[in-house]
Amino acid sequence: RQRQMCIRDRFISIVSLIIAVWFNRKTLKITINHNKKTVIPAITCNRTFLLAEGKTHLSITNSGFGPAIISKVEFEYENKIYDSILEILKDNLSTFIIAKLKNDSTESILDPDEVLAQGNEQPIYDLSFQNNDGNSILKILKNTKFIVKYKDLYRNNFETSCIIQNISKKNIK
Secondary structure, eight states: OHHHHHHHHHHHHHHHHHHHHHHHHHHHHHHHHHHHHHTOOOEEEEEEEETTTTEEEEEEEEOSSSOEEEEEEEEEETTEEESOHHHHHHHHSOHHHHHHHHHHOEEOOOOTTEEEOTTOEEEEEEEEOOGGGHHHHHHHHTTEEEEEEEEOTTOOEEEEEEESOOOOTTTOO
């Protein structure tokens, strides 16, 4: 009789262990899924074009809940991919305009897997130009798409894109 109780107790213990492991795995999956949702980054584009002042600016902000690991930043113009806004302008503007742009402009080159913390902003470029060059630059920027590829902490891939110069009348002075 004592042996039967020992076998029954072991059986109950094993069944209890299996049930506990199963529920813990289920709880772990729910927790991981919840954690993934609480650290999703969201990249937004910030753009300014001031024709009267001869300036244009592009930056990105992480408006999400966790850090964004930037994989790649690229520009698309006329179905061609560029790594730099100055490359697009160099291919499509006169050498004289490009020489003036290079002197007064800055462009950020991001490291692979650069991290943009929640709420932080990263400048992409600042261009300064002569007023009479603004319309030529505007024409190119209106047709250029800016693309940011990034990951979250769990290495899920995301992509955000915007047309660089989505001009409204109030932006042009």
